Amino acid sequence: MVKKSFFILLLVGILVSCSYKQYPTQITTTKTVHDTVFVRLPSLPIVPPATTNPIDSLLYDAHTASTPNFNLRKPNFVIIHHTAQDSCGQTFYTFSLTRTQVSAHYVICRDGTLRHLLNDYLRAWHAGNSKWGNITDINSCSVGIELDNNGKEPFSGQQINTLLTLLDTLKKSYGIPASNFIGHSDIAPRRKDDPSVYFPWKLLAEKGFGLWQDSIPPSLQVDSTFKPMEALRIIGYNTHDSTAAIIAFKRHFMQVDSSKTLNEWDIKTLYNLYKKYL
Numbered sequence: 001m002v003k004k005s006f007f008i009l010l011l012v013g014i015l016v017s018c019s020y021k022q023y024p025t026q027i028t029t030t031k032t033v034h035d036t037v038f039v040r041l042p043s044l045p046i047v048p049p050a051t052t053n054p055i056d057s058l059l060y061d062a063h064t065a066s067t068p069n070f071n072l073r074k075p076n077f078v079i080i081h082h083t084a085q086d087s088c089g090q091t092f093y094t095f096s097l098t099r100t101q102v103s104a105h106y107v108i109c110r111d112g113t114l115r116h117l118l119n120d121y122l123r124a125w126h127a128g129n130s131k132w133g134n135i136t137d138i139n140s141c142s143v144g145i146e147l148d149n150n151g152k153e154p155f156s157g158q159q160i161n162t163l164l165t166l167l168d169t170l171k172k173s174y175g176i177p178a179s180n181f182i183g184h185s186d187i188a189p190r191r192k193d194d195p196s197v198y199f200p201w202k203l204l205a206e207k208g209f210g211l212w213q214d215s216i217p218p219s220l221q222v223d224s225t226f227k228p229m230e231a232l233r234i235i236g237y238n239t240h241d242s243t244a245a246i247i248a249f250k251r252h253f254m255q256v257d258s259s260k261t262l263n264e265w266d267i268k269t270l271y272n273l274y275k276k277y278l
């Protein structure tokens with residue numbers, strides 16, 4: 001009798017666990033030729049409000065109330081990377097391995113080919129330990145784009161053209177502000193140097209993706225109360241390591257990779273930019 005009850009309980013347990021659907025319900029996955037996992041959400045899932053979802057800050061209990069008014073959160077930042085690898089095939093292989101713990105939403109190859117790896121609404125693992133302003137979980141609010149480039153070479157015209165088209169789509173789809181198109185090096189200045197000084201930030205800003213300095217007259221006088229490190233922090237840089245923040249700023253806006261200090265011209269540029277971010 002005890003044995004029979006045990007099997008009945010086991011059967012009930014299996015049925016309950018199989019019928020439990022974890023949110024979101026409409027994600028399907030397929031494998032590509034590169035073994036890269038593509039995840040598609042054909043439309044925003046219409047799912048009933050969860051009342052038993054254990055993945056939450058507080059468990060639902062008897063005092064739970066519900067609402068049908070919700071959808072998935074959308075990206076508000078775009079983070080641009082270079083892969084630091086020699087080919088797209090190498091990158092797809094890296095992203096296909098569980099142990100690497102890295103991914104991105106998009107990869108753009110040297111010939112301009114675009115690959116969409118993850119739905120924009122899902123959280124890719126591209127930013128790592130990063131900070132921009134007060135945001136410390138950049139993966140949760142951004143789309144990550146990887147450009148196939150080893151970090152020591154210019155980016156191809158086809159690649160940048162594809163990137164501009166993609167950025168235009170993302171900006172329009174999610175209403176992303178121009179200032180929120182930034183690089184991995186900007187959000188992780190101590191750890192990352194991508195995209196390299198070859199990346200055409202000025203061209204991107206002219207198209208509405210990222211900010212760029214005005215042409216600055218040599219006669220420009222910087223306010224005597226101006227504090228460069230405070231300006232870097234207001235722009236968004238993590239100034240905990242001031243040297244790393246300066247290097248990242250100069251890599252992006254002065255397009256040099258070797259200087260650890262701000263000269264007079266850098267300070268004028270920073271002054272001009274900081275006013276745009278205020």
Ligand SMILES: [Zn+2]
Binds near residue numbers: 080081126
């Ligand atoms: Zn990166």
